[in-house]
Amino acid sequence: MPIYPSKEEVLDAVNNMVFDKNMKILSKKLWLTKAHIDNHGKRLYYFLGLLLLDNPVFSFTKIDFGTKYYYDSKHDILGIDENNPSLVSTLHEMCHKLYGHDELTAQSKAVAIFKKVFPEVYDKCHFEGHMLKLNKCSKSPPEQ
Numbered sequence: 196m197p198i199y200p201s202k203e204e205v206l207d208a209v210n211n212m213v214f215d216k217n218m219k220i221l222s223k224k225l226w227l228t229k230a231h232i233d234n235h236g237k238r239l240y241y242f243l244g245l246l247l248l249d250n251p252v253f254s255f256t257k258i259d260f261g262t263k264y265y266y267d268s269k270h271d272i273l274g275i276d277e278n279n280p281s282l283v284s285t286l287h288e289m290c291h292k293l294y295g296h297d298e299l300t301a302q303s304k305a306v307a308i309f310k311k312v313f314p315e316v317y318d319k320c321h322f323e324g325h326m327l328k329l330n331k332c333s334k335s336p337p338e339q
């Protein structure tokens with residue numbers, strides 16, 4: 196099991212993030228999905244399509260559309276949970292390909308990219324451990 200960072204560690208890294216070339220390219224492609232697609236699930240597939248059409252840095256030997264997110268660095272396989280389309284999780288695994296195994300690096304870069312492109316969605320999210328989750332609908336009854 197990898198060692199996951201705390202919410203505070205991720206936020207600190209996000210707030211001090213300097214975007215490198217790869218992060219700028221990922222942000223630009225994510226922005227294209229925002230400009231053209233309004234459905235969250237479809238947006239993920241459009242994003243993957245944009246990545247695969249680009250240079251080998253962002254493509255994979257195989258994408259495994261299954262039930263979990265992972266990056267298999269030995270075989271260069273990206274795993275996508277088809278039942279739970281998530282741009283942040285996909286960015287996280289992409290960052291493992293680009294930056295290695297470190298969880299704080301992968302998660303803080305993924306969150307920083309997402310926050311830059313989707314600030315209004317980021318504002319409706321909270322952290323559960325190191326993971327960014329969308330808040331429950333405000334119509335649900337408040338917790339006692």
Ligand SMILES: [Zn+2]
Nearest residue numbers: 287291298301
């Ligand atoms: Zn990870």
